[in-house]
Amino acid sequence: MSGVHKHPTISFRVSDREREMIEAKILASGMQKKDYFVRSCIYNRIYVVGKKEVIYQLVEELQNMQTNLSELVKQLEQQEVTLTADGLEDMRNDCMDMLQAIIAMLDGAKYLWQGVQIDKEKSPDSGKRCASICIIYGM
Template sequence: MSNQHKHPTISFRVSNAERKQIEARILASGMMKKDYFVRFCIYNRICVVGKKETIYPLVQTVNALYLQLLEMHKAFVGYCQDQNPDNLPTSNEIAELQTSYNNMLSAIIDLLDGAKYLWEGDAHNKQ
C-alpha cells in the first residue's frame, strides 16, 4: 500500500530556458512548486486561439454533459409518470454531474474571457 499515490500526477516537458523562467517565478512567489503550479493552472488567464482543434474538444465535452443531463431529465419525467424511484439518478450521480458542469462552465468562461482579452488587445492595437 505504500506504493499507492493518493492523487494522480501531472507532468510535462519544458526547455531549459522555460524551466529557468518557471523556477525564477516560483522562487519569486515564495510558494512551494506544487502550490505554484496548481494556482497558476487554475487561476491565471488563458489565451485561446480559435481553431478547430481547440474548439472541437470543448464542443464534445459540452455535448457529453448535455446528454447526461438529458438522461437525468428523462429519468425524472419517467418518475413523475410511473412513480418508479429505481429509475432516478442517485444523489452522488447528480453531485458528480454538477461538479462536471461547474468545472466545464468555469473553464469555458475563462477561455472566453481570455479570448475577449486577446480581441480587445487586437482592437486597441489597430486604433
C-alpha cells in the same frame, strides 16, 4: 501502502530555459512548487489561440453534457432516478468544471470578436504569476 497516492499526478515537459524561468518565479513567490502550479493553472488568465480543433472539442464536450443532462431530466420526469447522490455530485462537478473552463477560454478569446487589445501591463506574467498559458480543454 507504498507507491499508492490519494490524488493523480499531472506532468509535462518544458525546455531548460522554461524550467529556469518557472523555478525563478516559484522562488520569488515563496510558495511550494505544488501550490504555485495549482494556483497558476486554476487562477491564471488564459489566452486562446484560435483553432477550429479547439472549437470542435468544446462542442463535443457540450454535446456530452447535453446528453447527460437530458438523460437526467428524463429520469427525474419519470421519477426513476438511477443516479446516486455521489453520481449526481460528480456530474455536477464535471459540468461546473467544464463550464468554468469554457467561460475562461471564451473570456481569453473575446479579442477575436471584440477587437480588444490585450493589455501587456495586466498580463498574467506580471507579478507572481507564470507566463500566459494556452490550454485546450478536453475530457
